Amino acid sequence: MNPAIGYVSIAAVALVSALIGFYGLRVSRTTSDFYVASRTVRPWWNASAIGGEYLSAASFLGIAGLILLTGASALWFPIGYTAGYLMLLLFVAAPLRRSGAYTIPDFTEARLESRWARRVTSLLVIVVGWFYIVPQLQGAALTVRITTGLPAWAGSVAVAVIVAVVVAAGGMRAITFVQAFQFWLKLTALALPVVVLLLAVGGGTAAAPALDAALAPAVAFPTAAGPADLDVYRTVSLMVALLFGTLGLPHVLVRFYTNPDGVAARRTTVIVLVLLSVFYLFPTAFGLLGRVFAPDLAAPGSADALILLLPDRLVPGPLGDLLTALVIAGAFGAFLSTSSGLVVSLAGVISQDLLGGRVRGFRIAAIVSTAVPLAVALVTESTGLAGSVGLVFAFTASTLCPMLILGIWWRGLTARGAIAGMLTGAVLSAAAILAGAPLGAAVPALRPFLEQPAAWTVPLAVVVTVFVSRADRRGIPRGVDGYLTRLHVPERR
Amino acid sequence: MSDGGSETAAPLPPRPAGRARVRVTAPHTGGPAAQPAGRGARPGTSDVQGVYVRSLIRSQLRLALVVAAGFVIATGLFVVAIALVPDLDRTFVVGVPVSWLLLGFGLYPLVITVGVLYVRAAARNEARYRALAEDDS
Numbered sequence: 001m002n003p004a005i006g007y008v009s010i011a012a013v014a015l016v017s018a019l020i021g022f023y024g025l026r027v028s029r030t031t032s033d034f035y036v037a038s039r040t041v042r043p044w045w046n047a048s049a050i051g052g053e054y055l056s057a058a059s060f061l062g063i064a065g066l067i068l069l070t071g072a073s074a075l076w077f078p079i080g081y082t083a084g085y086l087m088l089l090l091f092v093a094a095p096l097r098r099s100g101a102y103t104i105p106d107f108t109e110a111r112l113e114s115r116w117a118r119r120v121t122s123l124l125v126i127v128v129g130w131f132y133i134v135p136q137l138q139g140a141a142l143t144v145r146i147t148t149g150l151p152a153w154a155g156s157v158a159v160a161v162i163v164a165v166v167v168a169a170g171g172m173r174a175i176t177f178v179q180a181f182q183f184w185l186k187l188t189a190l191a192l193p194v195v196v197l198l199l200a201v202g203g204g205t206a207a208a209p210a211l212d213a214a215l216a217p218a219v220a221f222p223t224a225a226g227p228a229d230l231d232v233y234r235t236v237s238l239m240v241a242l243l244f245g246t247l248g249l250p251h252v253l254v255r256f257y258t259n260p261d262g263v264a265a266r267r268t269t270v271i272v273l274v275l276l277s278v279f280y281l282f283p284t285a286f287g288l289l290g291r292v293f294a295p296d297l298a299a300p301g302s303a304d305a306l307i308l309l310l311p312d313r314l315v316p317g318p319l320g321d322l323l324t325a326l327v328i329a330g331a332f333g334a335f336l337s338t339s340s341g342l343v344v345s346l347a348g349v350i351s352q353d354l355l356g357g358r359v360r361g362f363r364i365a366a367i368v369s370t371a372v373p374l375a376v377a378l379v380t381e382s383t384g385l386a387g388s389v390g391l392v393f394a395f396t397a398s399t400l401c402p403m404l405i406l407g408i409w410w411r412g413l414t415a416r417g418a419i420a421g422m423l424t425g426a427v428l429s430a431a432a433i434l435a436g437a438p439l440g441a442a443v444p445a446l447r448p449f450l451e452q453p454a455a456w457t458v459p460l461a462v463v464v465t466v467f468v469s470r471a472d473r474r475g476i477p478r479g480v481d482g483y484l485t486r487l488h489v490p491e492r493r
Numbered sequence: 494m495s496d497g498g499s500e501t502a503a504p505l506p507p508r509p510a511g512r513a514r515v516r517v518t519a520p521h522t523g524g525p526a527a528q529p530a531g532r533g534a535r536p537g538t539s540d541v542q543g544v545y546v547r548s549l550i551r552s553q554l555r556l557a558l559v560v561a562a563g564f565v566i567a568t569g570l571f572v573v574a575i576a577l578v579p580d581l582d583r584t585f586v587v588g589v590p591v592s593w594l595l596l597g598f599g600l601y602p603l604v605i606t607v608g609v610l611y612v613r614a615a616a617r618n619e620a621r622y623r624a625l626a627e628d629d630s
Contacts, residue, residue, distance in 0.1 A: 075597045079568075082604050086564060089608055090557040094615070202587075217588045227596040228576040263619075266612045273608045277601035284597045288589055409554050485546045488553060489626075490619040 005321050006147030009329040013185070014162050017336055020178045043264055047271035049176045050255045052183035052333075053341035054081075054272075055279060056132075057139030060186060060334035062386030063280070065303035067287025068294065069384070071225025073235065074287065077386050078280035080239050084246025084393075085276060089269040092247050094262035095408045095487035103349050104253055104400060111407045113477040114415030120422055122353050124399045125250045127426075128392060129346040130373045132249070133339050135388045137377035139304070140335040146305045147328050156377045159332075163340045164370040167347060168363040176258065182337035183275065189330020190282035193311050193323040197289060206314045210293055220292040234452050238390060241454035245393025248400030250349070251341035261491040286310065304385050307331070343369045390452075391433050398425030398457040402465050408487055413465070414475035421465025429457040542626060549622040553615060560611045567603060572596070 059081060066074035101107040104125050109118035137156040144155030166178065200206040214220075223229065246252060259265040290297065290306040293314060297306050308331065311323035346369035347362050355361025399422045406413045406421075432453035440447035449456065469475070477483075575581060581592035 072593055072596055075593070079596075079600050079604075082601060083564070083568075086604050086608055086611075087561065090561055090611060217585050217590070220588075221590045221593055223579075223582045226582050226590060227572070227592045228579065228582060230572065230576060263616065266615065270605075270608045270612055273605050277605055280601070281598060288593065288597070292588065409550070481543065481546075484550060485543075488550045489546060490623060 002321065003148045005325045006144070006328055009325040010144070010148070010158070010332050013329045013332045013336065014158070016181070017178050017333075018162065018166055020181055043259070043268045043271055045176065045180050046255065046258055046268045047275055048183045049179035050252065050268065050272050051275040051279065052179035052181070052186065052337045053251055053255065054276070054338070055183065055186050055334055056338035056389060057136050057331070057334050058386045058389035059280070059283065060190070060331050061139055061142070061304045061307055062135075062384065062389065063283040064287040064290060064306050066384065066386045067284065068290040068298050068306050069300065069303040071222075071291075072227040072229075073225075073231065074386070075227070075284065076235055076238055077242070077390070078284060080242025080393075081246070082273065082276045082280060083239075084242050084244070085269060085272050087243045088247040088252070089266060089273070091405050092253075092408060093256060093265045093269045096253060096404075097256050097259050097265035098262045098487050098489075098491070099483075100486070102257055103345065103352065104248075104250060104404070105349055105353065108403065108407070108418070111477070111480075111483055112413070112415040112418055113479060114419075117415040117418050119353075120419050121400070121403070122349050124422060124426060125349050126346055126369075128248070128396050128400070129250050129342045129349075129369065130376070131395070132251075132389065132392045133342050133370070133373035134377045134380070135385050135392075136335045136339045136342075137374060138381070138388075139331065139385050141377065142304055143308060143328060143331050143335075146308055147324075153378055156374060159335045159339055160370045160374040162336060163343050164367050167340050167343045167370075168366040179337050179341060182333045183279075185333045186330045186337075187275075187279050187282075189326045189333070190279070190286065190307070193307075193327055194282045194285045194289075196319065196323060197311065197314050198285070200315050201289070201293075207316050210313050214292050215295055217292070220295070221288075231448070233455065234448050237394075237448075237452035237455035240458055241390060241394035241397050241452070244397035244401040244458060245395075245454070248396040248404060249393075250345040251338070253345070255341075263490070283307070289314075300384060339370070394452070394454040394457070395426070395429045395433065397454050398429040398461050402458065402462045406462070406465055406469075408484075410466075410469075411480055411484060412469050412473070412476060414469045414472045414477070416472045416475050417465045417467075417469025420468040421461045424464040425457055425461030428460060429453050432457065545622060545625050549618060552618045552621075556611070556614050556618060560607060560614075564603070564607045567607075568600060571600065571603070 059078070063074060063077050066077060096107065099107050099110065101110055105118045105122040108121040109115065112118075137159055140155035140159040141152035142155070144150050144158070145152040148154075197206075201211075204211070256265050256268075259268055286307050290310060294306055294310055297303055297309065307327050308324065311327060312320045314320070315323065343366055347365035350365035350369060351358070351361035355365060402421050402425065403413075403418045407418065432450045436447070436450035440450050575592050575595055578592075581595065582590050584591045586594060
C-alpha cells in the first residue's frame, strides 16, 4: 500500500477536526458552555453527535474483523450496540435529562445524598473511561502501522495529542460539532467503499487475482460458523453486557444533558437508533465480503485491518487508493471522536471532583484523562478491538447500570446499597476479566464464564444492591420523593 | 395531548427557539443543577399530586419493562426460528446464506419499531398525568 495515502488522509481528518473544534471555541465561553453546550443542541445534531461519539474503533474496524475471524457469532455485536440504545431509551433517557445533573457522579450524589456514593461512582466512571480509550488508541496504532509503515506507537500518540488539545481548548460545544461531523464522515467512509466493492464484485470488474482467489459460498460461510451454531451462554452474556453496558457509558450519558428536555431526549434517542441501524449495515457487509475475498487475514492480529486492506485488493488503482484514503479517514475519525467524547466526560468528572469545576481545572483534567490511557495503550497490545470493548461494556453493566436503573425507578435504593452493589460488580467483573486467561487455561469449564462474565456479574450486583438497600431502610434519602418526581414528571410547557 | 402524536416519526423539525436556552452554572457541591422544574417538584406538594406522580412512575416502569421483555422475546424467537430451519444455511442470496443475512440485517427494523412505539406510549402516559395534575390544581 502507498504510505502517502495514509499520511494524507490522517492529516486531513486531524486538521478538519481541529478546525471545527476551534470554530466551536469561539462560541463556547462560559463554564456551562464547556460542560453541556448550554443545552441548546438540536435533536438531529445531538443524535449525529451521539452516533459520532459512540461508533468507536470497535464498530468501525472491530466488527468486520470479528465477522471474518469468528463468523456469525460476531453479528451479535452490532445488534447489541444498537439495542443498547433501546434500553437506554426505555430506562434512562428522559429521567436522566430531567435530573438536571451534569455527570453520572452528580446524579448519584443528588439522588442518594451521599458524598461517598459520589466518590465511588466517580472512580468507576474514570476506570471505565480509561479502559475504553485504550482500544481506541490501539486501533490508531494498528491503522498507522498498516497504512503508513510508521511504528505503531506513533498512531496512539497522535490521537492522544489531538484529542487532548481539542478538548482542552474547546470544551464540549466544540466537540458536539466535531462529533456530528464525525458520524457522517464514518458513515460515508464505510458506505461508499461497500457500494463500490459490491458493484465491482457483482459486475465482475474487480481485480482478477482477488476474484480467482475468492472462496466458494459454502466454504466462506460454513454452517459450523453460522447463526444456528449458537453458543447460548456466551451470546446471552454478551447481550447482557452490550444492552446494559451502553446506558452506563460516561460519554453516552453526558450527551443527554445537552437535550432541551426529557421529550427531546427520547426523540434524540430514536434518531440515534435509526442512525446506528443504517451505519451497522456497512461493517457487516464488509465482514461478509472479507469472508469471501480475504480469508488469509483471518488471524487475531490482522483481522481488524480487513476494512483498511480490502478496497485495494478488490479495486486496485486510483479508485482503490481513493477508497483506502476514505476508510483510513473514517477509522481515524472513529478513534478521535470516541476518545474525545470520553475525555470530555472524564475531564468533567475529574475537574469537578478534584479541581473545583473551573475551566482551568477542566483543561488540566483533559490532559490527565488522555495521558493515562496512552500509557496503558503503549505497554499493551490489542488482541481484538471488538472483544476488548465488549469487556468494558461488561464492567459498566455490572457497576454503573444497576445503580442508575434502580436509582431512577426504585424509591428504596440507599447510598449503602448502591455502593455495595457497585463494588460487588466491579470486583467480580474485574476479577473475571483479569483472571480469565490464566484460570480459563487451567479449568476449561470455567472459560466462558470468565471471558463473558456479564450474565452472572450483573444479576449479582443487582441482588447485592437490593438486599443491602432493604437492610438499610433508614438510609433512604429524605429528598427521594421530590427527586423522583423531578425525574419523571414532564417539564412545564 | 398537546404534543403526543408528533414525537414519533424520525425526521423532525427543529424545535422552536423560544424555550431552548436554559442558563445553568457548574455545581461546585455536585448538587442538582437548576432545571425547568416539573410541576410536582416544588416543596409542599399535596398528597393527591404525590399519588399522581407515583402512578406515573409505575405506569412508565411497567411500560419500559413490557417493551423490553417484548423485544427480548421477539429477538429470541427470531433466532430460534433461524436455527430451526437448516435450509436457510443452504440457500444462498448474492452468495451469502440467508441465515447470515437475516441475523446480520434483520433485527434492526425491530429495534427501530420498538423504539418508536415506546416513545409514543411514554408520551401518552405523560399526557394522561398532565391532564390529571392540571385538573386538580
